[in-house]
Amino acid sequence: MEMTFRWFGDQNDSVNLSDIRQIPNVKGIVWTLLNQPVGEAWPEEEIAREVSKIKENGFHPEVVESLNIHEDIKLGKPTRDDYIKKYIDTMEILSKHGVRVICYNFMPVFDWIRTDLERPLEDNSTAMHYEHKILDDMSPKDLIHNMKENTSFELPGWEKEKLDIIQDLFKAYESVTRESLWDNLQYFLEAVIPKAEELDIRLAIHPDDPPWSLFNLPRIISNERDINRLINLYPSTHNGFTFCTGSLGANRDNDLVEIAKKYVDHIFFAHIRNIRYLNDTDFVETSHRECDGNIPILSVLETLYRNDFKYYIRPDHGRQLWNEECRPGYGLYDRALGIMYMNGIIDHLDKEDKK
Ligand code: DNO
Numbered sequence: 001m002e003m004t005f006r007w008f009g010d011q012n013d014s015v016n017l018s019d020i021r022q023i024p025n026v027k028g029i030v031w032t033l034l035n036q037p038v039g040e041a042w043p044e045e046e047i048a049r050e051v052s053k054i055k056e057n058g059f060h061p062e063v064v065e066s067l068n069i070h071e072d073i074k075l076g077k078p079t080r081d082d083y084i085k086k087y088i089d090t091m092e093i094l095s096k097h098g099v100r101v102i103c104y105n106f107m108p109v110f111d112w113i114r115t116d117l118e119r120p121l122e123d124n125s126t127a128m129h130y131e132h133k134i135l136d137d138m139s140p141k142d143l144i145h146n147m148k149e150n151t152s153f154e155l156p157g158w159e160k161e162k163l164d165i166i167q168d169l170f171k172a173y174e175s176v177t178r179e180s181l182w183d184n185l186q187y188f189l190e191a192v193i194p195k196a197e198e199l200d201i202r203l204a205i206h207p208d209d210p211p212w213s214l215f216n217l218p219r220i221i222s223n224e225r226d227i228n229r230l231i232n233l234y235p236s237t238h239n240g241f242t243f244c245t246g247s248l249g250a251n252r253d254n255d256l257v258e259i260a261k262k263y264v265d266h267i268f269f270a271h272i273r274n275i276r277y278l279n280d281t282d283f284v285e286t287s288h289r290e291c292d293g294n295i296p297i298l299s300v301l302e303t304l305y306r307n308d309f310k311y312y313i314r315p316d317h318g319r320q321l322w323n324e325e326c327r328p329g330y331g332l333y334d335r336a337l338g339i340m341y342m343n344g345i346i347d348h349l350d351k352e353d354k355k
Helices: 043-055 073-077 080-097 134-137 141-150 160-175 178-199 224-233 245-250 258-260 297-306 333-354
Strands: 002-006 028-031 062-065 100-106 116-122 128-132 202-205 241-246 269-272 276-278 283-284 310-316
Touching: 002 333, 028 043, 028 310, 043 062, 043 080, 062 073, 062 224, 073 160, 080 178, 100 269, 116 297, 134 202, 141 160, 178 224, 178 241, 202 269, 224 241, 224 245, 224 258, 241 245, 245 258, 245 269, 269 297, 297 333
Parallel strands: 002 028, 002 310, 028 062, 062 100, 100 202, 202 241, 241 269, 269 310
Antiparallel strands: 116 128, 128 283, 276 283
16 A cells, blocks of 8 residues: 555645655555646646645655536536536546546535544544534525635635535435436446446545435445445446545444455555544544544555555644644544554565465
């Protein structure tokens, strides 16, 4: 498995590539073109510029996260064919520039969601927190109001340009059931996976975060059954998922070790993160260390290792430490600590293996 680090680009990240260089064992940068409008093909010169910057700093650019999917594809609108074509156009250029894995998601309207981005922990660091009741009590209307009027109300994975059309999006999704969302995912995979095979790019869908429906919007990649269905929707060596321990782990019924073992050939990317359960639905993110939360980080890494996981891994969200100012979850310090924790585990497994 190969260690990587997510970076949002010079304009959008408080962390520099030269800082990342000083974390032991990071081989690749997980990158994106954050300012590109969702659904449009990424311009080749910008791809080339980003890739050369990454390479000049001593890293490879083999993983892109996220090449986002336009809502028309998820909604199954007639315009989806144009957006799928643009997706494939971007895949072609990415492949030319050395990209091997694309992480995407199929969550309607929203990406990942937390209710507090800076919850103080016992040690005075802050971390992201999820309290289900806050969202459960909120109608789509309240949500829109909060997003428009309350500048401190922020959803971390939110594509802000969607704000103007959010009301229409909610309306459009009224007729989309879980089953029709599955059909729309199948349509997408049938179009893109043959191309992905040809280009040798592996597509790794990100699980729902949190792994349940919110605001009555369907979510379909939440547990082992869903992962099984995804893989069988278009069986291919290039159709797989991102094994995100924090997202899948928020569902207390998911057996992460079992999932890692059973589906290792379809895991192209692993996001390693720990969370502490507060009750049946709520959680707070913690350091990567296993005993700080409820995710069996040691057994997960050991299972991936022993089952010959050969793709990419990265630390996921970190806490905010030492007054660092950064994107929520994506500071330098705690993710660097997370990497050193994982390096220790992997080095130990390597040593055992050589005995
Ligand atoms: C959260 C991330 C997600 C992920 C997207 C992939 O920290 O893991 O936002 O990048 O869901 O499309």
